[in-house]
Amino acid sequence: MNLRFTKMQGAGNDFVVLDATAAPLALTTAQLRRLGDRRFGVGCDQILVIERSERADVDFRYRIFNGASGEEVEHCGNGARCFVRYVAEKGLSDKRSIKVETVNALLELQLREDGRVRVDMGAPVFELARVPFDGTGLSPRIENGFELWPLEGLAQAEFAVLSMGNPHAVQRVAEVDTHPVAEQGPLIEAHRRFPRKVNAGFLQIVSRREVKLRVFERDAGETLACGTGACAAVVAGIRLGLLDEAVEVHTRGGDLRIEWAGLSQGLDAPVLMTGPAQTVFEGEITL
């Protein structure tokens, strides 16, 4: 099969974008992993497949697959921004704001005048069973009314546990640049308390409006940026009383702006993310 693709990146998180708006595309897990492979394929953190939605009030459906595993996942923040950029560049819609359905969410995405993309990432989910997280027998520490959980085998840390459609465990660290992310990341990602594994966030608070973040992503390892991870980390920081409602997040691949009014408007307030999204090259691969 000859497959045309568009390679894109959002703050260094990189994607292979496949356009299935004209004809359906069904790839096997092996083909998805080949696309994601940085030696034997194109190479990317995630693969995004864009389809027309069957729902009258929704413009598109977009599916996300982790490149290393070929597994479908629920949400991808940097991917959502690249999706909007792709739709605009390919003229797939003349709207400035488009409605997009994912496997478990309905998103409103906007392309701004300054070329950055603003995404309504939906509301965070704190119900542990929906993360999912099994806290049975554990005693969380409560800070500012928000639970911080211990994890067996990671005694030196405590975690904010929440979902942005995909699962996140966020810990506060003194200095992200020197923190042992490569050692701790896999232990958190595969921890038995997360039945569907988890994205592991490492958050350094610089001020109430500025943070530094590294994320060891589920089924991807450390990426240069994680959009849903940035949302989860800022929401956790706000709930802990450490951050204001609008925060600049410095990741290794670039800067994201995250806004959440959850304390003033209610915890079901949407998380808004603004950041870069660029096309790197177009290509064709024979699978």
Ligand SMILES: N[C@H](CCC[C@H](N)C(=O)O)C(=O)O
């Ligand atoms: N690895 C993530 C999916 C991609 C998330 C990340 N790339 C983002 O920008 O949100 C997971 O398995 O939940």
